[in-house]
Amino acid sequence: MTATKTDVSTMPTTNRPMNAGQSVADDASRLDGIAKVTGAAKYGRDKYPAGCLFAAFIRCPWGKAELVSHSADEVQKLPGVVEVNVSRKEGLYHGRDMGYICADSPLALKRAMEALRPVWKRGEVKTLIEDDIDKEPEPDVDTGKLLDAAPLKLEAIYSTACQTHSSLETHGCVVDHQGDSATVWASTQGTFSFRDGLGEALKLDAGQFEVKCEYIGGGFGSKLGGPGKEGLLAARLSQKLRKPVYVFCDRREEHLDTGNRPSSRTLVRLGVQRDGTIVGGQIQTWGGVGVARGGGGCTVPSNRYKLGQISKDHKDIAFNAGGPRAMRAPGHPQGSFAEELMLDEVATLAKIDPLDLRMRLASSVLQEQMRLGAKLIGWEDRKLTGSQTGVIRTGYGLGTASWGSAGSLAEAEVIIHRDGSVEARTGAQDIGTGYRTIMAIVAAEAIGVPVGIVRCSVGSSRLPSGPGSGGSITSPIMAPTMRMAAEDAREKLLAVVATAKKVELAALRIDAGEILLDAKAIMSFKDACGLLPSDAITGRNAGRKRAEERGHSNGVQFVKATVDTETGVIRVQRVIAIQSCGKVLCRKTAESQIIGGVIQGLSYAMFENRLLDRVTGAMVNPNFEWYRILGPNDMPHIEPVLWSKGQTKVCALGEPPVIPTAGALAAAVFNAIGAPVRSTPMSPDKVLAAVASGAKNERGAPAVNPPPNGKPENKKPGGGA
Amino acid sequence: MSDGVSRRSFLKTAGASAAAASLAQVAQAAIAPPEAGVPATPTLGPDATDVTLSVNGKPMKLRVDPATTLLSALRMECDLTGAKEVCDRASCGACSVIIDGRLVASCMMLALDAEGTKITTVEGLAKGDELDPLQLAFVKHDALQCGYCTPGLVVACRALLDKNPKPSLSQIKSGLSGNICRCGTYTNIFNAVLEASGQKPIADSAPV
Numbered sequence: 001m002t003a004t005k006t007d008v009s010t011m012p013t014t015n016r017p018m019n020a021g022q023s024v025a026d027d028a029s030r031l032d033g034i035a036k037v038t039g040a041a042k043y044g045r046d047k048y049p050a051g052c053l054f055a056a057f058i059r060c061p062w063g064k065a066e067l068v069s070h071s072a073d074e075v076q077k078l079p080g081v082v083e084v085n086v087s088r089k090e091g092l093y094h095g096r097d098m099g100y101i102c103a104d105s106p107l108a109l110k111r112a113m114e115a116l117r118p119v120w121k122r123g124e125v126k127t128l129i130e131d132d133i134d135k136e137p138e139p140d141v142d143t144g145k146l147l148d149a150a151p152l153k154l155e156a157i158y159s160t161a162c163q164t165h166s167s168l169e170t171h172g173c174v175v176d177h178q179g180d181s182a183t184v185w186a187s188t189q190g191t192f193s194f195r196d197g198l199g200e201a202l203k204l205d206a207g208q209f210e211v212k213c214e215y216i217g218g219g220f221g222s223k224l225g226g227p228g229k230e231g232l233l234a235a236r237l238s239q240k241l242r243k244p245v246y247v248f249c250d251r252r253e254e255h256l257d258t259g260n261r262p263s264s265r266t267l268v269r270l271g272v273q274r275d276g277t278i279v280g281g282q283i284q285t286w287g288g289v290g291v292a293r294g295g296g297g298c299t300v301p302s303n304r305y306k307l308g309q310i311s312k313d314h315k316d317i318a319f320n321a322g323g324p325r326a327m328r329a330p331g332h333p334q335g336s337f338a339e340e341l342m343l344d345e346v347a348t349l350a351k352i353d354p355l356d357l358r359m360r361l362a363s364s365v366l367q368e369q370m371r372l373g374a375k376l377i378g379w380e381d382r383k384l385t386g387s388q389t390g391v392i393r394t395g396y397g398l399g400t401a402s403w404g405s406a407g408s409l410a411e412a413e414v415i416i417h418r419d420g421s422v423e424a425r426t427g428a429q430d431i432g433t434g435y436r437t438i439m440a441i442v443a444a445e446a447i448g449v450p451v452g453i454v455r456c457s458v459g460s461s462r463l464p465s466g467p468g469s470g471g472s473i474t475s476p477i478m479a480p481t482m483r484m485a486a487e488d489a490r491e492k493l494l495a496v497v498a499t500a501k502k503v504e505l506a507a508l509r510i511d512a513g514e515i516l517l518d519a520k521a522i523m524s525f526k527d528a529c530g531l532l533p534s535d536a537i538t539g540r541n542a543g544r545k546r547a548e549e550r551g552h553s554n555g556v557q558f559v560k561a562t563v564d565t566e567t568g569v570i571r572v573q574r575v576i577a578i579q580s581c582g583k584v585l586c587r588k589t590a591e592s593q594i595i596g597g598v599i600q601g602l603s604y605a606m607f608e609n610r611l612l613d614r615v616t617g618a619m620v621n622p623n624f625e626w627y628r629i630l631g632p633n634d635m636p637h638i639e640p641v642l643w644s645k646g647q648t649k650v651c652a653l654g655e656p657p658v659i660p661t662a663g664a665l666a667a668a669v670f671n672a673i674g675a676p677v678r679s680t681p682m683s684p685d686k687v688l689a690a691v692a693s694g695a696k697n698e699r700g701a702p703a704v705n706p707p708p709n710g711k712p713e714n715k716k717p718g719g720g721a
Numbered sequence: 722m723s724d725g726v727s728r729r730s731f732l733k734t735a736g737a738s739a740a741a742a743s744l745a746q747v748a749q750a751a752i753a754p755p756e757a758g759v760p761a762t763p764t765l766g767p768d769a770t771d772v773t774l775s776v777n778g779k780p781m782k783l784r785v786d787p788a789t790t791l792l793s794a795l796r797m798e799c800d801l802t803g804a805k806e807v808c809d810r811a812s813c814g815a816c817s818v819i820i821d822g823r824l825v826a827s828c829m830m831l832a833l834d835a836e837g838t839k840i841t842t843v844e845g846l847a848k849g850d851e852l853d854p855l856q857l858a859f860v861k862h863d864a865l866q867c868g869y870c871t872p873g874l875v876v877a878c879r880a881l882l883d884k885n886p887k888p889s890l891s892q893i894k895s896g897l898s899g900n901i902c903r904c905g906t907y908t909n910i911f912n913a914v915l916e917a918s919g920q921k922p923i924a925d926s927a928p929v
Contacts, residue, residue, distance in 0.1 A: 006852070008860055011860065013861060013862060013912075013922070015912060015921070015923060015924045015925065016924075016925045017926075029860045029863060030860065030863060030865070032868070033859070033863075034852065034856070035868075036865050036868030036872075037852070037856040037860055037865065037868075037872075037875050038803070038843065038844065038847055038852070038856060039802065039804070039844045039872045040803075040844075041868055042802060043802075043805075043869065046802035106793065106797075107786050107789065107793075166903055168807045168813070168869040168902075168903050169805070169807075169867070169869045215867075217867050217868070217869030218867045218869060218903050218904060220903075250809060251807065251809060251810075376926050431867060432865075432868065432904050433866070576926075588862075588863040589863060589866075591863070592863045592909065595905055595906070595908055596904045596905030596906065597905070598905070600905055623808060623810065623812065624808045624810075624813050624901060630905075631898055631900075631901050631907075632893075632897040632910075632911075633894045633895065633898045635911075637908070638908050639925040
């Protein structure tokens with residue numbers, strides 16, 4: 001097989017059955033797959049225009065520090081240094097930009113940074129949510145009465161650590177300003193918001209410059225919302241110096257100052273009947289938002305379970321750290337971790353099966369998905385929580401997810417060329433979801449031609465405007481939009497055929513690359529294109545949207561894991577991830593989205609933790625050695641199950657699969673060792689502490705709350721169940 | 722050169738390359754003692770230095786700052802941007818290349834130290850239009866999402882298969898343990914490696 005002959009749109013695989021649905025394109029692989037496996041795909045960070053300058057921010061090295069002195073004047077004289085600018089005196093978090101240096105090569109820039117020799121005066125810092133909590137909030141009067149009246153009570157504190165997005169391609173862009181035009185190669189999830197944010201810095205109108213992002217090395221929410229400080233720095237410098245300017249964060253900066261999933265803390269006081277019915281209670285959540293003003297929401301209760309009368313309050317806590325940005329289902333994995341483990345603790349209190357409990361509390365779709373998942377994971381092999389005594393204990397857990405839909409008006413174009421080729425055009429970006437491929441599949445299906453003849457252009461502000469890739473809205477908005485454009489192009493082509501052949505337009509159809517007249521093939525699609533009076537015809541959605549084609553997503557995940565009670569190490573064995581996402585447009589990329597969500601969820605649950613030094617406020621692990629993410633050796637077997645039963649709408653898929661995983665794993669660990677680990681990352685030390693506390697308690701009795709972020713536990717609520 | 726001396730006095734990176742050069746001198750001295758009065762190797766830097774690299778079977782004549790890593794030289798001087806800089810300290814595998822048959826993190830090697838070796842990058846795996854079967858298997862099993870870690874993983878898988886043409890699943894996991902992927906494509910990568918080595922991909926449960 002050769003690269004030129006390989007039709008990636010027909011590469012069937014056989015290892016994964018479709019369990020609960022069907023897709024538009026079963027055998028299509030990514031249209032950009034070959035570019036990505038050969039290294040031909042050029043990301044923003046791969047662009048080095050001739051004569052390019054390199055700039056980077058000077059960063060505050062402590063949680064709070066004043067810049068006392070520096071050697072900027074001497075640095076300015078170093079070979080290769082173009083500009084040194086120190087603009088800020090005080091930094092309130094590690095990684096705060098204090099100024100920048102621009103030089104003619106990465107090495108000159110690095111040497112200049114080292115030669116700057118800043119002297120800092122450190123200040124006192126706060127680094128934890130707990131730094132702001134003197135005493136646990138009491139429930140209101142009604143909730144207090146409800147709790148007092150309940151025969152069983154659960155009182156617990158759950159916490160999740162701060163997770164950085166850890167996009168492998170860091171934030172940044174290359175700007176080449178040429179006077180009355182400019183080209184910007186960006187790493188962004190929003191081609192158009194990036195463009196809209198740059199005009200002022202470039203001193204150009206929107207039509208005078210192009211933002212290109214054909215390939216993006218991950219974003220997960222952190223690359224939404226415009227050009228950011230990196231983009232603005234590159235734009236201003238390039239505008240001023242009239243040279244291309246390259247600004248990309250290094251790994252350390254990426255951890256420090258490009259957003260995160262904020263830490264969370266959840267206090268739960270629930271009243272429970274003896275039969276397991278949850279009558280209600282108090283849920284207080286906190287979000288650790290660093291220097292940001294908000295964004296720490298923690299989605300518990302999720303409203304997927306009937307929890308009775310819940311009184312919920314939330315508070316964001318500021319401290320000396322970089323602020324959050326939207327991260328793949330913002331607020332949801334935090335909330336789900338607390339909610340799913342809480343439900344398992346309730347089930348254990350009431351001595352009922354946690355799956356049965358959820359069946360009573362959840363919607364009918366979730367119930368149906370739970371039944372399938374239980375069969376696939378082998379739920380009948382699950383042992384009672386706390387009943388195992390061996391060294392290696394096995395646990396089963398589950399969690400659920402849901403996601404709604406939202407959308408705006410977008411544009412798309414489909415061009416049918418006289419040579420018989422088809423081009424789908426959309427300026428929105430493919431951040432790895434498979435967007436480029438999905439759009440080609442949609443256009444091909446709507447026209448009635450094989451996917452292989454459709455090319456798809458994405459990621460340019462010169463192409464039709466589309467949404468940013470956030471909120472899992474791109475496909476739900478763009479699939480109907482692209483379909484309308486393709487239908488428009490098809491109708492225009494058929495009108496040409498009808499005129500040429502002197503037949504009724506209504507009698508013509510296109511199927512599998514053939515023009516059909518009353519269901520009989522009369523000519524090939526290619527020959528029909530040859531009839532075009534001009535070079536090409538362009539189909540457009542013409543300012544229409546089809547909101548009715550968007551719908552809601554639901555999902556259930558089951559986790560089987562073993563826990564080594566001597567080392568505290570959790571090994572995940574299997575994950576069943578059932579996800580409804582409406583009509584499946586491209587099976588392989590859809591399954592990949594689900595698998596990826598599960599992997600990020602497991603990584604979040606077991607490893608990820610932005611560790612801030614309690615004294616200096618500095619992040620002690622801004623790298624990939626000590627900020628661990630899940631690697632090949634940690635991998636369980638993951639089975640994605642696409643649930644498309646009877647669904648015709650296009651629904652969210654990017655975000656929901658990351659929601660239930662951490663909570664499902666926490667439930668599995670609780671089931672295995674009989675004591676809950678109520679804090680992420682569920683590291684060996686916390687697992688061992690839970691094992692030790694569980695051994696002291698009666699079977700299944702809730703353990704003490706493990707200390708969040710390593711802080712000694714001195715503020716736990718009194719009492720307990 | 723006074724300029725060079727003053728630069729070296731505060732340039733840590735130049736110091737590191739000087740140290741690397743002197744280590745290389747020591748190593749060479751151990752193999753072949755220098756003739757009297759003739760230095761074993763010329764002192765390199767601090768100014769730009771000529772180097773010839775053999776990349777994907779082609780000689781590349783470059784002039785680089787001695788502190789330039791092999792990764793930077795490949796990306797910025799050779800226009801081979803398949804290898805990515807992700808962590809810049811050999812903890813992610815995104816910059817993987819094969820040097821004389823060994824898998825190497827190109828961010829941890831100076832370009833000057835790669836002289837005289839045979840370097841294969843991801844761009845050198847396909848023979849003209851003919852893809853490495855491993856690359857095809859990656860595409861078929863959708864073993865990539867954003868694709869940023871993919872070149873490093875493809876190279877790591879190729880190095881693994883060169884050493885072990887039929888690896889077991891656990892050997893695949895160990896063989897790739899120097900690489901990370903943030904989108905979460907590992908299971909599909911395992912399937913791609915299994916397929917490229919003539920083995921069956923891991924089957925999911927049968928429909929119920």
